[in-house]
Amino acid sequence: xxxxxxxxxxxxxxxxxxxxxxxxxxxxxxxxxxxxxxxxxxxxxxxxxxxxxxxxxxxxxxxxxxxxxxxxxxxxxxxxxxxxxxxxxxxxxxxxxxxxxxxxx
Numbered sequence: 064x065x066x067x068x069x070x071x072x073x074x075x076x077x078x079x080x081x082x083x084x085x086x087x088x089x090x091x092x093x094x095x096x097x098x099x100x101x102x103x104x105x106x107x108x109x110x111x112x113x114x115x116x117x118x119x120x121x122x123x124x125x126x127x128x129x130x131x132x133x134x135x136x137x138x139x140x141x142x143x144x145x146x147x148x149x150x151x152x153x154x155x156x157x158x159x160x161x162x163x164x165x166x167x168x
Contacts, residue, residue: 073107073108073109073110074108074109074110074111074112075103075106075108075110075111075112076111076112076113077099077111077112077113080092080095080096080099080113082095092124093127093128096128099111100155100157103157104157108157109156109157109158110154110155110156110157110162111130111154111155111157112133112152112153112154113125113130113152113153113154114150114151114152114153115150115151115153116140116142116148116149116150116151117135117140117148117149117150117151118148118149119148122151122153125153125155126153128155129155130153130154130155131153131154131155131162132151132152132153133152133153133154133162134151134152135149135150135151135152136149136150137149
């Protein structure tokens with residue numbers, strides 16, 4: 064998804080990536096993400112961001128695809144009464160530079 068802020072033109076957000084749960088374990092998620100990365104690189108994107116919900120196992124999947132946790136809002140997602148999950152922001156550079164915090168804060 065393209066943003067509206069020109070200062071962030073080199074960054075785009077992955078809106079939604081899903082595979083059929085019955086087909087998991089066949090490397091389809093990794094193939095899908097490789098395609099997302101290829102298309103984004105061709106569009107000149109340097110950084111991809113995405114958000115995941117805690118408690119689903121997707122964080123480990125995205126970490127294996129090169130993403131790092133960049134932020135977390137505790138209990139931001141209410142799946143059901145009494146079932147609150149964290150909203151986790153993740154990012155990955157597509158130019159293989161290391162994603163590091165800005166020392167200026």
